[in-house]
Amino acid sequence: MIAPLSPVHLGPGAAVLAFDVGGTDTKATLVDTSGALLDTVRVPTPLSVDGTGDAVLAQVEALAARFRAAHPTIDIRAAGLIVPGLVDDESGIGVFSENIGWKNVPFRDLASERLGVPVYFTHDVRAAGAAEYTLGSAGQYSNVLVVVIGTGIASAIFVDGRPYSAHGYAGEIGHAVVDPGGVLCACGGHGCLEAIGSAGAISRLYRAGLGTADPVDNAIGAREVLERAQAGDLRAQKVWSDATDAIGLALAQSVALLAPEAIVIGGGLAQAGDALFGPVEKRMNSFLTFHRRPVLLPATVGENAGLVGAALGARRILTAEPTTEPTTAS
Amino acid sequence: MIAPLSPVHLGPGAAVLAFDVGGTDTKATLVDTSGALLDTVRVPTPLSVDGTGDAVLAQVEALAARFRAAHPTIDIRAAGLIVPGLVDDESGIGVFSENIGWKNVPFRDLASERLGVPVYFTHDVRAAGAAEYTLGSAGQYSNVLVVVIGTGIASAIFVDGRPYSAHGYAGEIGHAVVDPGGVLCACGGHGCLEAIGSAGAISRLYRAGLGTADPVDNAIGAREVLERAQAGDLRAQKVWSDATDAIGLALAQSVALLAPEAIVIGGGLAQAGDALFGPVEKRMNSFLTFHRRPVLLPATVGENAGLVGAALGARRILTAEPTTEPTTAS
Numbered sequence: 001m002i003a004p005l006s007p008v009h010l011g012p013g014a015a016v017l018a019f020d021v022g023g024t025d026t027k028a029t030l031v032d033t034s035g036a037l038l039d040t041v042r043v044p045t046p047l048s049v050d051g052t053g054d055a056v057l058a059q060v061e062a063l064a065a066r067f068r069a070a071h072p073t074i075d076i077r078a079a080g081l082i083v084p085g086l087v088d089d090e091s092g093i094g095v096f097s098e099n100i101g102w103k104n105v106p107f108r109d110l111a112s113e114r115l116g117v118p119v120y121f122t123h124d125v126r127a128a129g130a131a132e133y134t135l136g137s138a139g140q141y142s143n144v145l146v147v148v149i150g151t152g153i154a155s156a157i158f159v160d161g162r163p164y165s166a167h168g169y170a171g172e173i174g175h176a177v178v179d180p181g182g183v184l185c186a187c188g189g190h191g192c193l194e195a196i197g198s199a200g201a202i203s204r205l206y207r208a209g210l211g212t213a214d215p216v217d218n219a220i221g222a223r224e225v226l227e228r229a230q231a232g233d234l235r236a237q238k239v240w241s242d243a244t245d246a247i248g249l250a251l252a253q254s255v256a257l258l259a260p261e262a263i264v265i266g267g268g269l270a271q272a273g274d275a276l277f278g279p280v281e282k283r284m285n286s287f288l289t290f291h292r293r294p295v296l297l298p299a300t301v302g303e304n305a306g307l308v309g310a311a312l313g314a315r316r317i318l319t320a321e322p323t324t325e326p327t328t329a330s
Numbered sequence: 331m332i333a334p335l336s337p338v339h340l341g342p343g344a345a346v347l348a349f350d351v352g353g354t355d356t357k358a359t360l361v362d363t364s365g366a367l368l369d370t371v372r373v374p375t376p377l378s379v380d381g382t383g384d385a386v387l388a389q390v391e392a393l394a395a396r397f398r399a400a401h402p403t404i405d406i407r408a409a410g411l412i413v414p415g416l417v418d419d420e421s422g423i424g425v426f427s428e429n430i431g432w433k434n435v436p437f438r439d440l441a442s443e444r445l446g447v448p449v450y451f452t453h454d455v456r457a458a459g460a461a462e463y464t465l466g467s468a469g470q471y472s473n474v475l476v477v478v479i480g481t482g483i484a485s486a487i488f489v490d491g492r493p494y495s496a497h498g499y500a501g502e503i504g505h506a507v508v509d510p511g512g513v514l515c516a517c518g519g520h521g522c523l524e525a526i527g528s529a530g531a532i533s534r535l536y537r538a539g540l541g542t543a544d545p546v547d548n549a550i551g552a553r554e555v556l557e558r559a560q561a562g563d564l565r566a567q568k569v570w571s572d573a574t575d576a577i578g579l580a581l582a583q584s585v586a587l588l589a590p591e592a593i594v595i596g597g598g599l600a601q602a603g604d605a606l607f608g609p610v611e612k613r614m615n616s617f618l619t620f621h622r623r624p625v626l627l628p629a630t631v632g633e634n635a636g637l638v639g640a641a642l643g644a645r646r647i648l649t650a651e652p653t654t655e656p657t658t659a660s
Contacts, residue, residue: 086620096620143496143500155587157587157588159489159494160492160494162490164489164490164588166473166588166589166590166591166622167589167622169589169621169622170473170587170588170589171587172586172587172589172621173586173587175586175619175620175621176582176583176586176587177579177582177583177586177617180579180617185619187619187620188619188620189617189618189619249507249510252506252507253506253507253583253587254587256502256503256505256506256507257485257487257500257501257502257503257506257583257584257587257588258487258494258496258500258587258588259496259497259499259500259502260496261496287507287510287519288519289505289515289517289518289519290416290426290505290517290518291499291502291505292496292497292499
């Protein structure tokens with residue numbers, strides 16, 4: 001397991017709010033002018049029953065009011081808002097979230113109206129990737145892939161130093177097929193990387209192999225599967241090696257196409273450290289011949305990488321304000 | 331089969347030379363101020379026995395002298411030079427060519443010295459891709475993948491309207507693994523797309539299935555394999571469908587990661603038209619769920635796309651000359 005992370009610090013700049021709307025919980029923080037995450041809270045995310053995202057926006061507004069009341073002397077200049085699903089950074093629209101239930105919500109502009117400050121808006125994994133790229137160990141490279149492996153798998157791509165989103169569709173390495181005709185994925189496809197290599201898949205595939213005899217086993221997560229594998233459980237070893245094989249293959253395919261100098265791996269599964277990075281790197285390299293071998297790096301910003309990326313984006317639109325589109329920095 | 335192409339025309343601009351150094355032949359042309367390919371020649375490429383690329387450079391110089399002697403009234407202002415292998419556009423260096431035999435040759439600067447004009451230098455497939463992107467049907471899109479399928483398979487990537495090369499390593503879709511542990515590839519890997527889906531592989535895999543009984547069969551190319559498949563030859567059908575399946579899978583993987591709006595397919599195999607595009611598109615789409623589906627387009631610039639891309643690049647460095655790096659436009 002890798003060492004605990006030191007608290008993240010963004011450095012001096014404007015005070016901003018950051019909101020990370022997740023499928024289960026929403027995290028929010030106030031970043032002060034020193035760059036510290038001064039006050040971080042976590043609340044359940046409300047479902048958007050009518051597809052308008054209004055419940056989410058109302059919650060963001062209430063959280064902002066709470067931060068302002070608690071810190072009346074701090075001049076909050078901007079906010080960063082990140083959400084899951086399909087997100088069009090350029091237009092500021094949350095195109096689709098199956099989990100939370102919205103469709104085509106112009107989050108950036110609506111949040112800016114409600115909060116009274118300019119809002120930076122992007123996808124949660126792209127924000128986390130930007131935090132890693134800006135503050136983490138991959139900042140020295142121009143071409144970087146940041147892969148976040150948790151319940152699902154997604155990535156943020158940096159091309160010649162710039163984030164690449166393709167209207168929100170890029171970086172879906174979790175839904176690149178590594179096993180044609182393989183196990184069903186939540187997206188409706190078969191044999192996607194996410195259906196084999198994510199923490200969710202590791203837990204699910206291991207439990208499926210156990211049958212239904214022991215209801216206690218329903219709580220077995222990827223961490224427990226790894227612990228059982230290390231203790232000699234052959235079924236757990238198979239699930240874990242299938243997962244690392246799939247991740248290594250998908251990374252090798254990305255290397256052939258994009259040739260990143262560095263690949264950063266974050267998300268819950270990255271906490272497995274060498275037990276993940278060792279077999280993934282070995283498998284990836286087994287497919288590479290003349291290709292440029294990337295360095296594999298663990299994410300260093302930690303569990304608040306999304307919030308940090310949102311806050312960095314909020315600060316960036318303030319410094320970019322003299323341009324024609326003050327709220328569309330990307 | 332698709333319709334014959336009309337002659338390519340670059341439009342008005344400076345008169346430039348273009349050289350496309352291939353593994354077998356070198357093509358060269360003089361583009362006049364109207365943008366026509368005025369005088370196109372093809373000569374065998376000399377091997378670089380000492381790794382210096384001198385034989386290639388001497389041939390380029392001799393061809394330039396021939397063009398100048400034949401067209402004494404034309405003011406040749408720049409040249410474009412493209413080569414296969416691993417090419418670092420930024421530094422102007424031909425890093426490696428296994429076929430022709432050079433290593434780390436600063437082609438751009440050496441060619442510029444020999445020719446007495448600024449030289450644009452890049453990889454052959456990136457040049458062909460740029461020609462397709464500039465003059466072909468994909469120019470309306472920002473994010474485009476141009477895949478060239480011939481003896482080998484490579485691609486040129488356009489990200490937010492700009493070519494992406496990653497010091498020459500990007501776009502190697504031919505050496506992305508689509509069948510882990512599969513058939514040996516020329517690169518030393520196993521199950522690379524190129525080892526299954528290229529015209530070379532189609533011919534080779536079909537002939538391997540025939541055994542050695544009939545030496546006449548050694549001349550069977552991908553076109554003949556397709557003709558035999560269409561005439562009911564089951565083995566030819568299997569080789570062809572394995573190839574289109576592999577191409578469709580690799581394209582779907584590229585779509586998950588890069589989400590191009592359009593994928594242009596060129597090279598010799600694209601001459602198969604619907605027999606290629608039909609099954610490839612069907613297979614690609616079978617792997618896509620929420621992903622953005624790209625349009626598949628046949629290349630339209632034709633067999634001289636590399637030369638055209640080289641000439642376009644040569645013209646571009648002339649218009650970019652006021653900048654600090656007159657010979658490094660990319």
